[in-house]
Amino acid sequence: MTSLIVSDLIQIVMTTLTVGSMYALIAVGVSLIYSATGVINFAQGEFVMLSGMTVASLYGSMGWPLTTAIAVALVVVLFYAALLTLLTSILAARISLIGVLIITIGASIATQGIAARIWDSDTHRFAPFSGEDPIRILDATISPQALWIVGVTAICIAGLIWFMRSTMAGKAMRACSLDQAAATMVGIPVKATVLLSFTLSGLLGAVGGILTTPLTTIDANSGMLLAIKGFTAAMLGGMGSIPGALFGALLIAFVETVTVTVGSSAFKELPTFTIIILVLLFLPRGLVGGRNEIGLQHEDLTRQ
Amino acid sequence: MLDLRDLSVSYGNISALKNVSLKVEAGEIVALIGSNGAGKSTLIKTCAGLVPPSAGEIFLNETNLLKQAPSRRAALGIAVVPENRRLFDDMSVRDNLQLGAYSQRAHRSKMASDMAEIFALFPRLEERQNQKAMTMSGGEQQMLAIGRALMSRPQIVLMDEPSIGLAPKVVSQIFDAIVQMRAKGLTVLLAEQNASASLKIADRAYVLELGRVTMSGTAKELKESDKVRKLYLGGGAA
Ligand SMILES: Nc1ncnc2c1ncn2[C@@H]1O[C@H](COP(=O)(O)OP(=O)(O)O)[C@@H](O)[C@H]1O
Ligand SMILES: [Mg+2]
Numbered sequence: 001m002t003s004l005i006v007s008d009l010i011q012i013v014m015t016t017l018t019v020g021s022m023y024a025l026i027a028v029g030v031s032l033i034y035s036a037t038g039v040i041n042f043a044q045g046e047f048v049m050l051s052g053m054t055v056a057s058l059y060g061s062m063g064w065p066l067t068t069a070i071a072v073a074l075v076v077v078l079f080y081a082a083l084l085t086l087l088t089s090i091l092a093a094r095i096s097l098i099g100v101l102i103i104t105i106g107a108s109i110a111t112q113g114i115a116a117r118i119w120d121s122d123t124h125r126f127a128p129f130s131g132e133d134p135i136r137i138l139d140a141t142i143s144p145q146a147l148w149i150v151g152v153t154a155i156c157i158a159g160l161i162w163f164m165r166s167t168m169a170g171k172a173m174r175a176c177s178l179d180q181a182a183a184t185m186v187g188i189p190v191k192a193t194v195l196l197s198f199t200l201s202g203l204l205g206a207v208g209g210i211l212t213t214p215l216t217t218i219d220a221n222s223g224m225l226l227a228i229k230g231f232t233a234a235m236l237g238g239m240g241s242i243p244g245a246l247f248g249a250l251l252i253a254f255v256e257t258v259t260v261t262v263g264s265s266a267f268k269e270l271p272t273f274t275i276i277i278l279v280l281l282f283l284p285r286g287l288v289g290g291r292n293e294i295g296l297q298h299e300d301l302t303r304q
Numbered sequence: 305m306l307d308l309r310d311l312s313v314s315y316g317n318i319s320a321l322k323n324v325s326l327k328v329e330a331g332e333i334v335a336l337i338g339s340n341g342a343g344k345s346t347l348i349k350t351c352a353g354l355v356p357p358s359a360g361e362i363f364l365n366e367t368n369l370l371k372q373a374p375s376r377r378a379a380l381g382i383a384v385v386p387e388n389r390r391l392f393d394d395m396s397v398r399d400n401l402q403l404g405a406y407s408q409r410a411h412r413s414k415m416a417s418d419m420a421e422i423f424a425l426f427p428r429l430e431e432r433q434n435q436k437a438m439t440m441s442g443g444e445q446q447m448l449a450i451g452r453a454l455m456s457r458p459q460i461v462l463m464d465e466p467s468i469g470l471a472p473k474v475v476s477q478i479f480d481a482i483v484q485m486r487a488k489g490l491t492v493l494l495a496e497q498n499a500s501a502s503l504k505i506a507d508r509a510y511v512l513e514l515g516r517v518t519m520s521g522t523a524k525e526l527k528e529s530d531k532v533r534k535l536y537l538g539g540g541a542a
Contacts, residue, residue: 168402168409175392175403182390185352186456187378187407 007139020253021153026230029201035177036197045223047205052218060126081202238286311360338512383458393438404455443474499536
C-alpha cells in the first residue's frame with residue numbers, strides 16, 4: 001500500500017519534471033524575447049515543431065545519423081528564428097506591440113500550414129536516444145528519454161543563466177532589456193542583441209523538440225498549444241525572469257500531472273487556461289515578479 | 305574636438321534646436337547653460353544619435369558623427385552621462401561599469417585598471433560594487449553614471465545635468481571629480497541649469513534659450529554679464 005503511494009509520488013514527480021522541462025524551454029524562450037523586444041512571441045512553439053519534425057523525418061524515416069539530423073534541425077530553426085526576428089523588428093517599428101503579437105500568432109498558423117504541406121498532418125516520432133526499455137523504481141516506470149529531457153534541459157537553463165549573469169554578451173542583453181537608449185549609448189548594438197535573443201530562444205525550443213518528440217510525438221500543429229503553455233508559465237513566473245519562467249513551467253506541469261493522475265486526461269488542458277486567466281487578472285507581475293511594475297507593457301488601446 | 309554646425313532638431317512641429325553652432329576644444333570644460341526646456345538634452349541626445357537632426361552637422365575630430373550608427377559612437381570616443389542617469393537599475397554597480405566598457409571589450413585587459421581609476425575617483429562606488437544600481441542614493445547613482453561613461457575611455461564626455469536633485473555638498477564633490485578628470489586629459493561638455501556651480505569649473509560656456517545659442521564666451525565673461533547674473537545666477541547687482 002505505502003509502496004503504491006510512493007510509486008505514485010515518484011511517477012508524479014518524474015512526469016512533472018519531464019513535462020515541466022518542455023514547458024520551461026518554451027517559457028524561458030518567450031521570456032528572453034519579451035525582455036529584448038517587449039514582444040510576446042506566440043510562434044515559440046514552432047521552434048519545437050520544426051526541430052521535432054525535421055529529426056523525425058531525417059533520422060526517424062530516412063535513417064540519417066542522429067547527430068546529422070540534429071544539426072540540420074538546428075540550422076532550420078536558426079533560419080526560422082532569423083526570419084521571425086526580421087519580421088518582428090520590421091513590424092515593431094511600424095505597429096503596436098499588440099499588433100506584433102498578433103503577427104506572431106499569424107506566423108505560427110502560417111508555419112503550421114507550411115509544415116503540413118512539407119510533411120503531412122500525421123503524428124511523427126523517432127526512437128528514443130537510449131532505447132525504449134523503461135527504468136523501474138518500485139512500481140513507477142520511467143522512460144530513459146525522460147532522464148535525457150530533464151538532464152539536458154537543466155544543463156541548457158543553467159548555461160543560459162550563467163551566460164546572462166557572467167558574460168559580456170549576456171549582460172549586454174540584460175542591459176538592452178532594461179534600457180535600450182542607455183544600452184545604445186554605451187555602444188551595445190540593440191538589433192544584434194535582439195537577433196541573439198531570438199537565436200537563443202530558437203535553440204531552446206529546438207532542444208525541446210529534439211528531446212521530447214520520442215516521448216510525446218509531434219505533428220504540424222503541435223506548436224500553438226506548446227506556445228500557450230510556455231506563455232502561461234512565463235506569465236505565472238513573471239515575464240522577463242528566467243528563474244520565474246522555470247518555476248512557472250514546473251508549477252503548471254505539476255498541476256497538469258496531478259489533474260491527469262487523480263482526475264482524467266480529458267481535463268489536461270484545464271489547469272493551464274485557469275491559471276492564465278487567474279494570473280492575468282490577479283498577478284500580472286507573476287509570482288517572481290518580472291521587470292515591469294505593471295506586468296506586461298501596458299498599451300493604451302483606446303488612444304490612437 | 306566636438307564641433308556642432310548649424311544644428312536644428314525638431315520633434316514633429318516643435319522645434320527644439322535652431323541653428324545651434326558650438327565647439328568644444330580638447331581639454332576644455334564647456335558649460336551649456338539653459339533653463340528647463342531650453343534644448344540641452346536634445347543637443348546631447350542628438351550627439352548620441354538618439355534623436356535625428358533636421359539640419360546641420362556634428363563632427364568629432366574629423367569624423368562626421370551623423371554618418372555613424374548610434375551604437376558606434378561610444379567606440380569613436382564620445383560618452384554620455386544621460387539625463388536622469390539611466391543606469392541599468394537592476395544590475396550591480398560593477399556590471400554597470402563593465403557595460404560602460406562594452407565598446408572597449410576588445411581591450412579587456414584594461415578594464416580592471418580603468419575600474420580601479422574610477423574607484424579612486426569615487427571611493428563610494430568601490431564600497432558598493434556589488435549593490436544593485438537602483439538601491440543607491442542619488443549622488444552615488446550620478447557617480448556611477450559618470451563612472452560608466454568613463455569606462456569607455458572617451459575623448460569627450462557629454463553630461464546632462466549631473467547636479468540635478470543633489471545636495472550642494474554632493475554637487476561640489478561631483479564637480480571636483482570633473483575637474484580631476486579634465487586634469488587627466490578629458491574633455492567635457494556640461495549641460496546645466498545650475499549656472500553658478502558649472503561656471504565655477506568651466507573654461508567657456510554657451511547659453512541656450514528656447515533652442516538658440518544666445519550668448520557664449522569664457523566662463524569669466526559670462527559670470528560677469530548682467531544678463532547671466534540676472535537670469536541664471538539668481539542675483540541682481542554684486
Ligand atoms: N520626445 C519629445 N517629444 C516632443 N517634444 C520634446 C521631446 N523632448 C523634448 N521636447 C521639447 O523640446 C524642447 C527642448 O527639450 P529638452 O531638450 O529636454 O530641454 P532641456 O534638456 O534643456 O530641459 C522642449 O520644448 C521640450 O518640450
Ligand atoms: Mg534636459
